[in-house]
Amino acid sequence: MVLITPENRDETVELLTRLVGIGADFKLGDGVAQRRLNPHQVRDLLVTELPKEGREVDSVVRDLVRHILPLCNNEASPRFLGFGHTGADVAALAGGLLALFAQQNLINQSFAAPSATFTEIAVLRWLRDLLGYPNPLVGDVASVWDVGGVTTYGGTGSNAVAMLLARENAAPGTLHDGVREPERMHIVVPAGIGHYSVKSALEWIGVGGRIIEVPTRGYRYDLAALERILAENKGRIMSVVAYTGDSRTHTVENLRAVHDLTRAADPRIWLHSDACWGLMCAFTDELADKLDGIADFDSITVDPHKVMDIPYAMSALLVREPAALRMVSSYSDLIMQEDYAFGQVTPFIGTKEWSSLKLWAMMLAHGRDGLAEMMRKRLITTRTFAGLVDASPRLLRLNDPDMTAVVFLYLPEGADRARPDVERINAINKGIHQRILDEGRWHFHQFSLPDDTGRLAQDAVLHPLRFMGNNQRITEAHMRDALDYINGIGRQLETTQ
Ligand SMILES: Cc1ncc(COP(=O)(O)O)c(C=O)c1O
Numbered sequence: 143m144v145l146i147t148p149e150n151r152d153e154t155v156e157l158l159t160r161l162v163g164i165g166a167d168f169k170l171g172d173g174v175a176q177r178r179l180n181p182h183q184v185r186d187l188l189v190t191e192l193p194k195e196g197r198e199v200d201s202v203v204r205d206l207v208r209h210i211l212p213l214c215n216n217e218a219s220p221r222f223l224g225f226g227h228t229g230a231d232v233a234a235l236a237g238g239l240l241a242l243f244a245q246q247n248l249i250n251q252s253f254a255a256p257s258a259t260f261t262e263i264a265v266l267r268w269l270r271d272l273l274g275y276p277n278p279l280v281g282d283v284a285s286v287w288d289v290g291g292v293t294t295y296g297g298t299g300s301n302a303v304a305m306l307l308a309r310e311n312a313a314p315g316t317l318h319d320g321v322r323e324p325e326r327m328h329i330v331v332p333a334g335i336g337h338y339s340v341k342s343a344l345e346w347i348g349v350g351g352r353i354i355e356v357p358t359r360g361y362r363y364d365l366a367a368l369e370r371i372l373a374e375n376k377g378r379i380m381s382v383v384a385y386t387g388d389s390r391t392h393t394v395e396n397l398r399a400v401h402d403l404t405r406a407a408d409p410r411i412w413l414h415s416d417a418c419w420g421l422m423c424a425f426t427d428e429l430a431d432k433l434d435g436i437a438d439f440d441s442i443t444v445d446p447h448k449v450m451d452i453p454y455a456m457s458a459l460l461v462r463e464p465a466a467l468r469m470v471s472s473y474s475d476l477i478m479q480e481d482y483a484f485g486q487v488t489p490f491i492g493t494k495e496w497s498s499l500k501l502w503a504m505m506l507a508h509g510r511d512g513l514a515e516m517m518r519k520r521l522i523t524t525r526t527f528a529g530l531v532d533a534s535p536r537l538l539r540l541n542d543p544d545m546t547a548v549v550f551l552y553l554p555e556g557a558d559r560a561r562p563d564v565e566r567i568n569a570i571n572k573g574i575h576q577r578i579l580d581e582g583r584w585h586f587h588q589f590s591l592p593d594d595t596g597r598l599a600q601d602a603v604l605h606p607l608r609f610m611g612n613n614q615r616i617t618e619a620h621m622r623d624a625l626d627y628i629n630g631i632g633r634q635l636e637t638t639q
Contacts, residue, residue, distance in 0.1 A: 157199065162239075164207055169218040169230050175582035176212035184213060215585065218613065220620045224587030226520075226546065226612020231451035237503030238453045241496040248494040249485030250477045255496065259482050262498045266291040268505055269444055270460050272424035273417070274437030278464070285481035287471075290464035292488045293456060293498050297418040300443035300459035302343035303470065303489055305329070307441060307461065308381035308412035309347055310469040317470060321348045328352040329381040330371065332363050332395075334592040334603075335388040337416060354379065361393035361541065361594050363400060372407035381412040386420025386436060390591050390608065391540070392547035394420055398435030413438070418445035418457070422545050425517040432544060440466070446501045449612065456497040516614070520546050524611030527621050536629055540597050540604065546611040549591065551604060552632040562598050566639065568605040573635045574628055575607060584624050 146154050179187070187209065218228040229235075246258035255262075266289055267277045278288050294300045309316055312326055321327070329340060333355035341351045356371050357364045363384070372379065382404045384395040397415065404411050415436055421444040423429035436442060445457045461467055467487045478485035484494060508516065524546045531537045531550045540549045552571055557563070575588040587608040592601055607628065609621075 168211055168216060171216050171219060173583055174219050174222050174585045175215050178582040179213060220613060220615035221583060222585040223609045223624055224585045226610045227448055228451045228613050229453035231504045233507035234452035234500040234504040237499040241499040244496060246496045248496060249483065249492055251482035252480055258496045259484065261502045262293060263289050265498045265502045266458060269458055273442055275460060275462055286484055286487045287465050287468055291458050291460040292484065293458045295455040296457045297443050297445040298339040299490065300457045301339045301416060302346060303459045304414045304441045304443060305340060305343035306347055306470045306489055307466060308414065309349060311412045312380035324349045324352065326378055327380045328354050328375065328378045329383055330354045330356055330379055331383045332356055332358045334358060335361055335390055337389045340383050358594055361388055361391045362395050365399050365403060369403050372403060376408060379411055381414050384415045386415050386417035387545055390589055391549050392419045392545045393541065394423065394432040394544045401435045401438050412440045414441045415439045416443045418443055418448055419545060422449045422517060425513040450501060450504055452500040452504050456501055519614055520611050523616055524548060526618055527609050527611055530621055530625055534625055534629065536632060538597060540595060540606055548609045549606045551606045552628060554636045564599055564602045569639050570632060570635045571605050571607060573639060574631045577631050584627060
């Protein structure tokens, strides 16, 4: 079997059907990993030479299923509690499978993606609509510059496009002429809670990592400090970045206030909101207020592969003024000089897979009501978990969840809350996380976080654990077991550290 042919069609379908079953069972598995090896062991098992002779596809598949899949983490497991990227939505899996077979290339519309281009446009319009960006009438969408967004392969890519737009907005023509005055190309971010991608983007686009960090309070900008820093740096700032859900606690920025302060300081500054997580707020009326002001930002990043149960990788950068994408468009007569060729408006991307079909299928299957119901359940799970943390004498919750992230610390017995030994507390929490990873039965996330709410030691850098309530398979029993497990490890480590 090399290519699929009429002769091997049935055999191919049988093989692929079997794999779909294996994939479904993998996702339905209860544990995080079936087998755990350290990185060097995995390296030595899998980094091999390419053999001279080929093998039967069946035998390759057997190796894959026996030796590689069991070492994979199952993010759809109800014990995978650090993130919620399940990739388990049935409609999204169906869309993804079909896209794999259809092999469309959205760099071009006419011969490479005649219908895919328009499902992608539909999805981008649905996302815009959820966030409050107005859409032109369908009949007025005459080119990719009337759509108001592009899909990318992740929040990092979307943020990079936003930074490119900010740069071009600050100094039109830089795309062609190169960077002339990088001193005018700083961006403002909240200190300690930002995502590295905007800084990396500045480095990639040649302006250097020109970040101005503003102190935060409660995981949002300290607005007085923001106002002062905007005034002090007049003429040096090309963009202010606001997190509609920061990477760690998913706290939603005070978007309206950030917008108003920025526009008052300098209306030419490009306002960008990273709503990789915050898109979730658009699903339900209960959280809609949190998005107040976002529709006045110049651009918004969303990451459906984080919050919509769709398989990797799919993100989008949306722009308030659709024509803004002209600022970063490229032209080539090779294959993309036509009205609906996305290749013209997708910086850094040439061949472009039909990644949005997963989201198209998911959104159609759920509808607005289904998205609201999905979010209602997630909020119940999150509140249940927060309640269990609060009821556990050794655990300290560090955030009041805006969405589905609960960040908490294990405190050793007798910890003096008035004068905490932050170093020891961090060491024990890092130890807990390492043990969780080593054992592979559960998953929680961990990162450094300033204690912005002062629940342990104001501004101290902490290393807490993070739960996320997105996966609908998580039951209260899972949450109780996971917390018992953490408390158990904590107690053991206390005696040794
Ligand atoms: C707030 C935020 N922005 C951007 C990103 C980058 O997204 P991706 O990993 O999809 O590139 C992340 C990833 O965690 C994030 O949390």
